Amino acid sequence: MESIIEVKNLKKTYKKRKTREYIHAVSDVSFHVHRGEILGLLGPNGAGKTTTIKMLCGLLIPDSGSIQVNGIDMRKKRLHGLRHISAVLEGNRNLYWRLTVRENLEYFAGNRGFSRKDVAVRIDELLVQFNLKEKENELVNRLSRGMQQKLAIAVAMLAESEVILLDEPTLGLDVETGYEVREILKNIVRDENRTIIISSHDMDVVQDLCGRTVIINEGKIITDDKVENLLKLFEVRSYTITLGGLLTEEQQQLMHQKFPHVVYTPDTVQSTLEIDLAKSEDIYDLFNVLKLNHIPVESFDRSTVNFEQIFMKILKGGETHGSLAQSS
Numbered sequence: 001m002e003s004i005i006e007v008k009n010l011k012k013t014y015k016k017r018k019t020r021e022y023i024h025a026v027s028d029v030s031f032h033v034h035r036g037e038i039l040g041l042l043g044p045n046g047a048g049k050t051t052t053i054k055m056l057c058g059l060l061i062p063d064s065g066s067i068q069v070n071g072i073d074m075r076k077k078r079l080h081g082l083r084h085i086s087a088v089l090e091g092n093r094n095l096y097w098r099l100t101v102r103e104n105l106e107y108f109a110g111n112r113g114f115s116r117k118d119v120a121v122r123i124d125e126l127l128v129q130f131n132l133k134e135k136e137n138e139l140v141n142r143l144s145r146g147m148q149q150k151l152a153i154a155v156a157m158l159a160e161s162e163v164i165l166l167d168e169p170t171l172g173l174d175v176e177t178g179y180e181v182r183e184i185l186k187n188i189v190r191d192e193n194r195t196i197i198i199s200s201h202d203m204d205v206v207q208d209l210c211g212r213t214v215i216i217n218e219g220k221i222i223t224d225d226k227v228e229n230l231l232k233l234f235e236v237r238s239y240t241i242t243l244g245g246l247l248t249e250e251q252q253q254l255m256h257q258k259f260p261h262v263v264y265t266p267d268t269v270q271s272t273l274e275i276d277l278a279k280s281e282d283i284y285d286l287f288n289v290l291k292l293n294h295i296p297v298e299s300f301d302r303s304t305v306n307f308e309q310i311f312m313k314i315l316k317g318g319e320t321h322g323s324l325a326q327s328s
């Protein structure tokens with residue numbers, strides 16, 4: 001299969017102004033992306049995801065290494081290569097806050113040389129696709145963070161570039177909006193023949209959207225594999241339910257009887273219940289019992305992935321079918 005992106009031995013070091021300390025944000029990153037593929041760039045905070053994406057979209061010049069986009073060497077013909085790429089960076093919603101939703105789309109379409117008439121239909125489609133139709137005349141600075149993020153992605157889609165880079169597209173969104181953005185992205189993935197790179201620290205997001213993922217840690221690629229082959233590694237999680245109070249002696253007994261594998265931990269005013277991912281089908285029963293007994297649930301989280309544990313497993317080998325990145 002043909003690669004639309006080829007990244008080889010990318011390196012980027014930052015120098016802190018004050019301390020003159022060097023930070024090797026990206027020390028050796030190589031990967032390729034096939035045309036039409038959705039690639040995950042998965043790794044913990046500080047792994048080098050944003051730095052990698054900034055190099056791909058021309059915001060940072062690598063210290064060394066090469067990037068080819070559609071066969072174009074970005075060192076030689078950067079602007080030429082950038083025509084194939086649109087990016088939505090983490091936290092940076094590249095929008096005009098004093099323009100409305102629709103005006104933003106019109107403005108960016110104009111920037112790309114589309115005529116207003118030609119683009120009107122496409123803008124309407126995007127407004128519907130991104131659930132923003134009702135907000136089309138709202139000023140961007142009055143939108144929620146989630147809606148701004150949706151608009152930022154819609155603007156990126158409007159450019160009709162072959163490659164879309166999405167840096168942590170669901171970071172900082174509330175749970176509901178995070179899921180909504182994921183659903184929209186899933187539809188885009190299904191309906192449009194784009195090549196997309198999605199960075200995330202959340203395996204769930206990658207699992208939901210990507211076919212293959214590279215895992216990055218401390219500026220290096222640790223593994224590159226199909227998501228289905230990596231899932232086994234991520235089965236180390238559990239759910240945590242935080243209760244808005246303590247369980248009575250009686251309620252604790254009931255819990256033990258009904259859910260022997262659920263761990264109850266009382267704290268001062270709150271308490272938590274932990275349940276294994278493998279037993280996740282019990283969660284609905286558990287919620288029912290909590291409800292019937294009027295036990296208030298404050299929050300319900302999937303415990304975060306322990307990347308350290310996963311990296312150890314990968315380094316020990318044999319856990320994935322993919323290639324281990326060779327460190328040079």
Ligand SMILES: Nc1ncnc2c1ncn2[C@@H]1O[C@H](COP(=O)(O)OP(=O)(O)O)[C@@H](O)[C@H]1O
Nearest residue numbers: 014015023025044045046047048049050051052
């Ligand atoms: N402008 C910068 N100046 C100095 N250090 C930076 C800068 N941007 C990022 N870093 C550092 O580089 C490393 C990689 O950062 P980043 O690429 O943002 O990782 P990620 O997106 O995976 O969280 C981190 O240690 C981060 O603190």
Ligand SMILES: [Mg+2]
Nearest residue numbers: 049050090168
């Ligand atoms: Mg980042």
